[in-house]
Amino acid sequence: MTTPSQTENCGTGCGLNATLRIISGKWKPLVLFFLRSGPKRYGELKRSINGVSHKVLIQQLKDLEADRVLARTDYQEVPPRVDYALTPLGRSLAEAIIPLCTWGTENMMEVTNIFASRDRYPEQYEEKA
Template sequence: MSDDKPGCSFGCPVEAALAVIGGKWKGIILYHLKNDTRRFNELKRLIPAITQRMLTKQLRELEADQVIHRKIFQEIPPKVEYSLTNFGLTLTPILKTLQEWGIEYIEKITKIRNKA
């Protein structure tokens, strides 16, 4: 059985998945949401290298793709929480596999990158 679909380049399912979760920050954001609901500033503290603008952009894209849910509380000051949707929860095994792969190969990756 082939993964090729008419009108789709080779690897289309992978391309589709990466279009939703790819990029420098989305995987890290999803990792921090996999077990917990988080507020914006909490995510910002957990990912200190991301700018506020980029975090906002990535959260909006994940929300538009229905991977995360944004819950707004009508209070002062405004409170917003982010969590995985049921669709987003389907990514949990993928995130776990990526984490396990990273644990196994982090030293090798670090050595390779330090040589460059």
């Protein structure tokens, strides 16, 4: 069990910091989310994640593989066939993301309004020098 001082002092030893280091990047949480249902080929992932460029998706996949949350299987076939799947560590991380998905769904209207307000009046959100 963590004590308040452990959670308030979230330095390099903090679990949240470790998690954020793995999922940092706009697209990594979505990759993990879409791989929950099973292995996917690159094209399937690309179609699932609207707006991600080829270059960025490839880099995010390489990062997740290096962090051992994703496994890349190259079947050494012609034409090439490669798929991506979660490792056990990756599966546990993907499951931890589900409550964030639920929160986003439950608060979608309010969050949409917040972003619309930010877009209308960006000067309110700029830092004052």
